[in-house]
Amino acid sequence: MKCFYAPDTEAHDPVFRLTNGKIHRNAEQAERARLLRAGLDQLGLTTQTPARAPQDALEAVHTPAFLQFLETAWDEWQKLPDAGPEVVPNAFAQRATATYPTGVVGRAGWHMGDTSAPLGEHSWRATRAAADCAVAAADAVISGERAAYALTRPPGHHSSADMAAGHCLLNVSAIAAGRLRTKFDKVAVLDIDVHHGNGTQAIFYDRADVLTVSVHAETQAYYPFFVGYAHETGSGAGEGYNLNLPLPRSTTDDGWIAAIETGLARISDFEPDALVISLGLDAHEKDPLKGMQVSWDGFAQAGRLIAAAGLPCAIVQEGGYLSDDLTTSLTSFLGGFMGRPAR
Incomplete structure (x- = not known):
């Protein structure tokens, strides 16, 4: 399996995070990359440095204004009086009645969905x-x-066409799906991150050429809270091409695997030419975000099931946070997918 990794991805090492009214160290730390690379090493998989992707691959899923904001916001932020070290919005657009602002503080509240x-x-x-x-x-x-596997961080599946959120900046899974669409007529995305892939859903929600399936923890009291419900099935031409499979946070291997099987059955009915796996590893029972109770064996089973679907597959790394178990979660999934154990 070809694996792609760029050392520049470790340059993003955020600090600020607001949880339950308290400021904490951000969970999306650069250390995650070392733990994931250790998993590839255990499987004997080497990484290649990717070529520079063409701009149109990003523009296929993101707006020009959003891309420009991500590229320029930090420099503009530093020109503010008494600016902090990171761009963190302090006001958020009520978009139903909103006008796009010119200042960087206002644009931060437009293009960033949370802190x-x-x-x-x-x-x-x-x-x-x-x-x-x-x-x-x-x-x-x-x-x-x-x-092929992409060791991507920061992750992406919470970012929509013009808004970053939930530790995510560019929506790497959606970008992969968009790139596959340049060759294939139909593409499916199967998101097994413990959090609902709300950004990916939003990007493809009105399209019939990309089926989006998300297996995740129920969102009534868990991020992203406002979406991820079973009644969200797509709109317009995309009606019926979005499937959400929310599960209780107490879910263990059997329930999680059953939901993945349901998702794969819908994907089989769709008959896509290729598949994107949004590979979150944070459903693991010891992940610090405590979303579900899936074991390493559950990840291995998931890898075997997805491989058995027989579709050309781009595996894109999403969540899975700082824990000694993160490495083994990756080796379990990829080992299962490839039909062999870790070294």
């Missing part, structure tokens, strides 16, 4: 390199590889 994805000095460089990895994995599949 969990702060922009630092090198965040654009990192997320741009993550997009390079996602496009390289998609291009490998387009070129005939059975599967």
